[in-house]
Amino acid sequence: MKIFITRNLPTDLAQLNAYASVEVWPERQPPPYEVLLAKAKAVDGLLCLLTDKIDQQLIANSALKVISQMAVGFDNIDIAAATAQKIPVGHTPGVLTDATADLTWALIMAAARRVVEADRFTRAGLWRTWEPDLLLGPNVAGATLGIIGWGRIGQAVARRAQGFDMRILYTSNRKCQPEVEKCYGAEFVTLDKLLQTSDFISIHTPGNQETYHLLSDRQFALMKPSAILINTARGTIIDQEALYRALSQKQIAAAAIDVTDPEPLPMDSPLLTLDNLIITPHIGSASRQTRAKMADIAIANLIAGLKGDRLPYCVNP
Numbered sequence: 285m286k287i288f289i290t291r292n293l294p295t296d297l298a299q300l301n302a303y304a305s306v307e308v309w310p311e312r313q314p315p316p317y318e319v320l321l322a323k324a325k326a327v328d329g330l331l332c333l334l335t336d337k338i339d340q341q342l343i344a345n346s347a348l349k350v351i352s353q354m355a356v357g358f359d360n361i362d363i364a365a366a367t368a369q370k371i372p373v374g375h376t377p378g379v380l381t382d383a384t385a386d387l388t389w390a391l392i393m394a395a396a397r398r399v400v401e402a403d404r405f406t407r408a409g410l411w412r413t414w415e416p417d418l419l420l421g422p423n424v425a426g427a428t429l430g431i432i433g434w435g436r437i438g439q440a441v442a443r444r445a446q447g448f449d450m451r452i453l454y455t456s457n458r459k460c461q462p463e464v465e466k467c468y469g470a471e472f473v474t475l476d477k478l479l480q481t482s483d484f485i486s487i488h489t490p491g492n493q494e495t496y497h498l499l500s501d502r503q504f505a506l507m508k509p510s511a512i513l514i515n516t517a518r519g520t521i522i523d524q525e526a527l528y529r530a531l532s533q534k535q536i537a538a539a540a541i542d543v544t545d546p547e548p549l550p551m552d553s554p555l556l557t558l559d560n561l562i563i564t565p566h567i568g569s570a571s572r573q574t575r576a577k578m579a580d581i582a583i584a585n586l587i588a589g590l591k592g593d594r595l596p597y598c599v600n601p
């Protein structure tokens with residue numbers, strides 16, 4: 285058996301070596317598409333990341349028995365094509381819930397209390413004295429948090445919000461059980477109502493055709509001028525040109541995004557000129573423990589696929 289891993293992983297590969305000969309792409313940048321195409325023809329198992337485009341062409345021409353993605357999201361993989369070829373696709377749900385909810389909260393707090401701007405201000409030598417109106421932001425405690433997407437991560441964000449005595453609204457494909465709503469003190473509303481009512485809006489829905497540009501000009505127009513938008517899900521969910529208009533025209537107060545479309549964000553993006561926007565480089569799951577667990581699950585999925593067993597975390601229907 286042969287395996288290709290598209291980047292160095294933060295874990296020990298010893299258990300994999302027992303099953304297959306392992307090749308790891310050694311560079312910091314992802315393998316080019318042509319390399320992926322060639323490897324997919326030559327190996328039994330592929331362990332990939334969200335930066336690797338695993339499309340219909342690659343899948344149809346491959347010898348793969350299993351595709352294992354080290355991420356919970358899999359919008360870079362053509363799942364229908366893999367399913368048609370009977371190739372199981374694995375992912376790593378659950379283990380990154382807390383890390384991603386933590387980063388969401390880091391961004392909520394940083395955007396509300398203007399932490400990044402304040403740091404830039406201090407380093408620029410502008411801190412002359414204590415001023416009554418310096419770098420003011422809104423209260424987080426007691427505010428209304430609107431959560432778009434009520435899966436594991438959305439609920440973990442809500443759990444943390446309870447400590448801030450927030451009113452919690454959520455929108456999702458369906459209303460959840462009353463016991464769950466009660467546990468979080470959360471209220472199911474339409475997307476429009478959530479946008480009109482929330483002080484903080486946080487996105488926790490997968491990136492796919494259904495959620496592509498879910499937030500565009502019409503949705504920004506519904507938000508409060510004081511609203512703060514957070515995105516730790518996928519860049520494609522926000523229409524970035526509309527985001528630029530909303531932030532530059534102060535239609536909303538601020539945003540903090542950990543994901544962009546494309547990634548990385550090109551250095552000539554107008555978004556980089558905005559003071560009321562924080563951008564981090566897709567680090568939602570970036571705690572040491574979380575990344576190690578993600579790698580371990582990706583390896584477990586890969587081994588199961590090579591053995592012909594059901595993957596512990598399988599994406600295909």
Ligand code: DGY
Pocket residue numbers: 334354355356357358380517568569
């Ligand atoms: C995921 O897993 O989908 C995150 O975006 C990266 O950890």
